[in-house]
Amino acid sequence: MANKTVTLEIKRQASPDAPAVWENFELEWRPGMNVISAMMEIAANPVTAEGKPTTPITYDSNCLEEICGSCAMRINGKARMACSALIDNLEQPIRIEPLSKFPLVRDLQVDRHVLFENLMAVKAWVPVDGTYDLGSGPRVFPQQQEANYPLSNCISCCCCMEVCPQFNEDTDFVGAATIAQVKLFNNHPTGKVFKEDRLRALAGDGGIQECGFAQNCVEACPKGIPLTDAISDVSRDVTIQKAKDFLRG
Amino acid sequence: MASPRIIVVGGGLAGLAAVIKIAEAGGIVDLFSIVPVKRSHSVCAQGGINAAKNLKGEGDTTDKHFDDTIYGGDFLANQTPVKAMCEAAPAIIDLLDRMGVPFNRTPEGLLDFRRFGGTLYNRTAFAGATTGQQLLYALDEQVRRYESAGLVKKYEGWEFLSAVLDSRGAARGITALDLRTMELRSFPAEAIILATGGNGALFGKSTNSVVCTGSAQSAIFQQGAYYANGEFIQVHPTCIPGEDKLRLMSESARGEGGRVWVPRTAGDKRPIKQIPDSDRFYFLEEWYPKYGNLVPRDVATRAIHKVVYELGLGLDGQPMVYLDLTHIDRATLNRKLEGILEIYEKFVGDDPRDVPMKIFPGMHYTMGGLWVDFNQMTNIPGIFAAGECEYQYHGANRLGANSLVSCIFGGFRAGPNALHYSHGLECPDGNCGDASELARQAEINGKLLKNEGTENPFRLWRELGQTMTEHATVIRYNKGLKQADEKVVELLERFKNVNLSDRSQWANTSFAFARQLKNMLELSRTITLGALLRDESRGAHYKPDFPDRNDEKFLKTTKASFTGLPEGPKFEYEEVDTQYIKPRPRRYDATK
Numbered sequence: 040m041a042n043k044t045v046t047l048e049i050k051r052q053a054s055p056d057a058p059a060v061w062e063n064f065e066l067e068w069r070p071g072m073n074v075i076s077a078m079m080e081i082a083a084n085p086v087t088a089e090g091k092p093t094t095p096i097t098y099d100s101n102c103l104e105e106i107c108g109s110c111a112m113r114i115n116g117k118a119r120m121a122c123s124a125l126i127d128n129l130e131q132p133i134r135i136e137p138l139s140k141f142p143l144v145r146d147l148q149v150d151r152h153v154l155f156e157n158l159m160a161v162k163a164w165v166p167v168d169g170t171y172d173l174g175s176g177p178r179v180f181p182q183q184q185e186a187n188y189p190l191s192n193c194i195s196c197c198c199c200m201e202v203c204p205q206f207n208e209d210t211d212f213v214g215a216a217t218i219a220q221v222k223l224f225n226n227h228p229t230g231k232v233f234k235e236d237r238l239r240a241l242a243g244d245g246g247i248q249e250c251g252f253a254q255n256c257v258e259a260c261p262k263g264i265p266l267t268d269a270i271s272d273v274s275r276d277v278t279i280q281k282a283k284d285f286l287r288g
Numbered sequence: 289m290a291s292p293r294i295i296v297v298g299g300g301l302a303g304l305a306a307v308i309k310i311a312e313a314g315g316i317v318d319l320f321s322i323v324p325v326k327r328s329h330s331v332c333a334q335g336g337i338n339a340a341k342n343l344k345g346e347g348d349t350t351d352k353h354f355d356d357t358i359y360g361g362d363f364l365a366n367q368t369p370v371k372a373m374c375e376a377a378p379a380i381i382d383l384l385d386r387m388g389v390p391f392n393r394t395p396e397g398l399l400d401f402r403r404f405g406g407t408l409y410n411r412t413a414f415a416g417a418t419t420g421q422q423l424l425y426a427l428d429e430q431v432r433r434y435e436s437a438g439l440v441k442k443y444e445g446w447e448f449l450s451a452v453l454d455s456r457g458a459a460r461g462i463t464a465l466d467l468r469t470m471e472l473r474s475f476p477a478e479a480i481i482l483a484t485g486g487n488g489a490l491f492g493k494s495t496n497s498v499v500c501t502g503s504a505q506s507a508i509f510q511q512g513a514y515y516a517n518g519e520f521i522q523v524h525p526t527c528i529p530g531e532d533k534l535r536l537m538s539e540s541a542r543g544e545g546g547r548v549w550v551p552r553t554a555g556d557k558r559p560i561k562q563i564p565d566s567d568r569f570y571f572l573e574e575w576y577p578k579y580g581n582l583v584p585r586d587v588a589t590r591a592i593h594k595v596v597y598e599l600g601l602g603l604d605g606q607p608m609v610y611l612d613l614t615h616i617d618r619a620t621l622n623r624k625l626e627g628i629l630e631i632y633e634k635f636v637g638d639d640p641r642d643v644p645m646k647i648f649p650g651m652h653y654t655m656g657g658l659w660v661d662f663n664q665m666t667n668i669p670g671i672f673a674a675g676e677c678e679y680q681y682h683g684a685n686r687l688g689a690n691s692l693v694s695c696i697f698g699g700f701r702a703g704p705n706a707l708h709y710s711h712g713l714e715c716p717d718g719n720c721g722d723a724s725e726l727a728r729q730a731e732i733n734g735k736l737l738k739n740e741g742t743e744n745p746f747r748l749w750r751e752l753g754q755t756m757t758e759h760a761t762v763i764r765y766n767k768g769l770k771q772a773d774e775k776v777v778e779l780l781e782r783f784k785n786v787n788l789s790d791r792s793q794w795a796n797t798s799f800a801f802a803r804q805l806k807n808m809l810e811l812s813r814t815i816t817l818g819a820l821l822r823d824e825s826r827g828a829h830y831k832p833d834f835p836d837r838n839d840e841k842f843l844k845t846t847k848a849s850f851t852g853l854p855e856g857p858k859f860e861y862e863e864v865d866t867q868y869i870k871p872r873p874r875r876y877d878a879t880k
Contacts, residue, residue, distance in 0.1 A: 054794045069531055073635075076531035082798070083746040085789045094790035095746070097797050099323075101497045103533045104631055106421055107327040122532070123634045144468055145795035152444075155324065159436050164429035165388040170312055170700070176385030178397035185623070188390040188415065191422060192627075195326055227388045 043068035046088065046132040047077060049096060055143050063088040063132070074114060074121040074135065075103055098147035105261055108194030111201070112137055112147045118201040120261050138201045151197045157217040161237045165230040177228040190223040190269065192262045199256035199266055211245035215256035218247060219269040225276070238273070238280040247274050291316045292710035295462055295477035297448045297504060299325025301420070301692060302675025303483030304427035305699025306706070311434035315707045318475060319431070320443045320464055322499045326428045329485050329497035330695065333420020334628055335404060335540030336412035337384075337692040339377035343398055348409040350374045357690060358869050360406040360584050361683020362827035363843060364517065366865040369662050369680050373697045380696050381413050387426040391415050392624065402543045402624070404688040406584040412689040417538055417627035423692055447800060448504045451480060451511055451671055452725045459670030460720035463729045467800055470793045472729055474722040478710030479670045481702045482508060486654035486676040489804075490812050491761065492753015494651035495527055495536040505658055505677050506807035509814070513666045514847045515857070516679040517656035518814030522686055522828050523761050525588035526611050527650035528635060534650030535635055537611060538628045539688040542581040544620070546613045548572050548588070550601045560644060571595055576876050583876045586685045586828040589649040593762050603646060612644035651761060653691065655682045655828065656814070659847055664702035665709070672706045674698035679845075684827025736802055741785035745802040748779050748786070752812065760815050764831050766823075773816035777854065780809050813856045814848040821859055822846065839871055
């Protein structure tokens, strides 16, 4: 019996300025394979399907259990995490490309630093007085915890930004992930001290008004975060804030 | 006088905790991390964080937490730092709560706690089953706050290569590699803190993340730091075997009532639900009636091994047993364990709310690590260590949910101690040693890139993982440990013949990996030889030929130092601080 194989087509680019080329790989199938284990296999035997020696593929990865947010890429056209992309569930040849909306570093590795900058711009933190012992935190009822916990599950993978038609250089849109974090911190009993600052940060160009309600973000989110709900809630708060600021002159 | 400059290497819980303390005291920090710090391995911690807050009316105390930790670690941990950690834990939970960690709550709005292994108390605070992720994010947010205030500069995507030492042998900075541009640089500092996690990669597949290679610890070890208790490796009883890694299935599954079992008859063909309770072998509950499914990890792991390999009762003849949650209602499962249930669903394809999970033990945690004093400083002046990369809080076996607290506590100590150490230090004769260290690293890099060999580093790594997993995990025999060490020596020799299929100078992952691999190989010998020399059984270190603990000979910390000689590291032993709790036999089949 011929061994079952897995075929992949991977978009390679040696550097940001180098031309992109597609390379094909044919690997022996093993039960439970995912896209990451396929790429590990290529690293251990870097030869294309045509028998041409090549280099191991450069890609970001770390936890391999869909919690660190590293290994986002486009797999068969869909922005998703490579670790949870099981080979048996994918149509072959499996086409793998880097995310398209972020500066390319090499092969499947892109620079998603913009998200961390956005989180800084909206002060996505709770301003505690200090780390010394100040006793217990504010009471939070289970219902509140259950509302906030999903928002706090954002792994910063940037899939929501990749699939958003408005996330591009023309609009400079911050994207859904940052908006959801604004909702999270504005909900927090202490975090809400910066509520107005956060809403103002989302009020101008590139802010929440850029959202075109395509709703791709909520579909693409690997953690099932209620992103569109967050956008409507924060959008309303931004509008109210704008009105207040206008009346205050 | 200008503020001292401290370098922190590693952006997991321990590293970020150190950064926060330093920045809060007005110090300036350069924070180095291979990955963006928010993607550090701490995100993988699932079940919770221990602190004896006694919010369940059980009479829990920090003393009991201390005793459980020491007893769980089979008396190998120095007691003074462990006692301090357990006493600090309740305030750490409060702080995390104030930082906004979405801990699960009681109806009254207070913190909820659950039970974990090796204790009889509900002592574990939790945020669903993604507690590590939530804690890391809280600290990441605080660090971002200091970053925006200009007190912290992040070097994400840089890999630590070595410490810069001055002529007195004190740390004056580091050398690091930009993983994108491949630029090699030195960075000055008055003190450095390593918070670089565990070394799961030595075992090939483990529950650890890709970056957990132990490479940084090994580099420092090769520069003269002691590596302590390397032979103590925790194998977690419940993991999902995978092609690329072993995925953790949190102890909290058992904390919430999950039961481990196999059919009493090998090859029982009945559908799972038709196997009545009387035909199910709940072996942990039978063998350990007091602790049941919540015995410590080393005990549960050996029990599973026994069931599979001695009794031949693995599921369908495979090395797997059931971890069963199906008797618990879905709403409770979703509220308390959703994160891990999703992992199982996504990676295996079955819903563990309906079907018992199939699990098997896997390498999980590095109890040993860089030797540090009670101030978290290694024997190299100015190099501190905190978190999983150092050895001091878990003895011979770590209790579940103690890792997160030890990381934060260790970071909280290392930060201020490094700051205190660093005030007003001058380099001898104005020479900090950076030029010579840079030259040494440049030479290593140049050689590696030009090497015309035939060995693929990723394949060498697989061989290392196979031999370490076979001989240096759950059950250890001296013959096997010797074989494993010989294999490591062979791999070190073959490494000289390594060939990078990629010689480019841009985001070259093969190059970075090959450098890590060399360090992994050197560090592996602290495990193989440390285990070989320890002829007893203690905590996670189990030798059937020496089944008992031998306090007279081995109630001692193993300290390995690098020699560069073919025979491997030099080993010496240090007395353990047992001033508070007198060592007693560790038995989980009876009340302690």
